[in-house]
Amino acid sequence: MDGYFSIAAESLEMMWQNLQAIVPSIIAIVVLLIIILVVYKIASKAIYHGLRRTVRRKDEIKTVMAIWRYIFLFIVALVLILTFSGSLTAAGISIGLLSAALGWALQKPITGIAAWMMILIKRPFKVGDRVIIDNIKGDISDITMFYIVLSEFGGTVGGEETSGRTILIPTALLFDKPITNYTLSDAYILDEVGAEFTYETNLGKAEKIMLDAAKKFTKDAIERKGKQPATRVFFNPSGMQVKVRYNVAARERQQVMSDITREVYEKVMKEKDLEFAYPHTELVWGRRPLRLQGNSLKA
Missing domain, CATH: 2.30.30.60 (SH3 type barrels.)
Known part of the structure; x- marks a missing residue:
């Protein structure tokens, strides 16, 4: 009987010694897990509140949080493997190869997620x-x-x-x-309408007509931007190019351009000292100029 008791005592003593040897490691692991959990909770809460300020859709917030969870677990796994692995070099090589393979396979999705995060943060x-x-x-x-x-x-x-x-x-x-x-800073952009007039035309009147037309159809932009339409004049081979530049709401650009063009045309056609320039040939015969239009001459 004494022999059995001695064997049992020796076994218990060996177990106690082994337990004493691994207790520091167990404590270290528990402390590390607690630290990891605290860091995860704090970071997750910060990310969640940041997303709520920038992202409206709840499904996208859930998706980002799920991605963050997987990334965090992956990082924790890497740290634990590198910490408790018997061969740090072999573990590092294996993890590096695995990371490279995953990165290559998921290159487009990862780039898309990174671009989406950039949109949320930078707001381009x-x-x-x-x-x-x-x-x-x-x-x-x-x-x-x-x-x-x-x-x-x-x-x-x-x-x-x-x-x-x-x-x-x-x-x-x-x-x-x-x-x-078009609308990063505000809803308005600079646009222009141009028309070409003959050298004999009343240039001042032409500019006034174009300015009045621009002011008529851009009243809202003038009030909000505080900038009046302006004209620019250029020499062209067939006449004087007059352009009126104005601010307009980006989505109304096409309609406003059409309205100004129609207004200018109707006003110019009513004036005797205004004439649009257009490609034609003019022959001067005596005192009366003849214009070649198509295959016929007209006085």
Whole structure:
């Protein structure tokens, strides 16, 4: 019996010694896990509140939080493997190869997510802005994690009127393509309407007609921007080029340009000392000039 008791005592003593040897490691692991959990909770709360200020859609917030959770777990796994691995070199090489393979396979999705995060943080544009991305024009109707949804303008027609088509642009393209935002600072852009008049025309009257037309159709822009339309005059081979420049709401550009053009045309056609210049041939015979139009001469 004494032999059995001695064997049991020796076994218990060995177990106690082994337990004493691993207790520091267990305590270290528990403390490390507590620290990791606290860091995760604090970081998650900060990210969540930041997203609530910039992201409207709840599903996108949930998606970002899920991505953050996986990234955090991946980092924790790397740290634990490197800390408790018997061979740090071998573990580092394996993890490096795995990371490279995953990065190559998920290059486009990761780039898209990074571009989406850039949009949320830097705010180069927002829903409702009028933009040109990779020569594609449109009004932004939605911004998702992997696509920007554009309501196209132009495209099927000349000018900048809505075509009715919807275009999806991958967010991953944003790092490689130029972006033009019509409405980043405000809703107004500078535009112009030009007309060419003969050298014999009353230039001052022509400028006044064009200025009055621009003021008539851009009253709202003048009030908001505080800038009046202005004219610019240039020499051309066939006559004097007069351009009126004005601020206009980006989405009204085409309509306002058409309205000003029609107004200028109707006013000029009523004036005897104003005449539009256009390509033609004029022959002077005696005192009466003859103009060649088509195949016939007209006085």
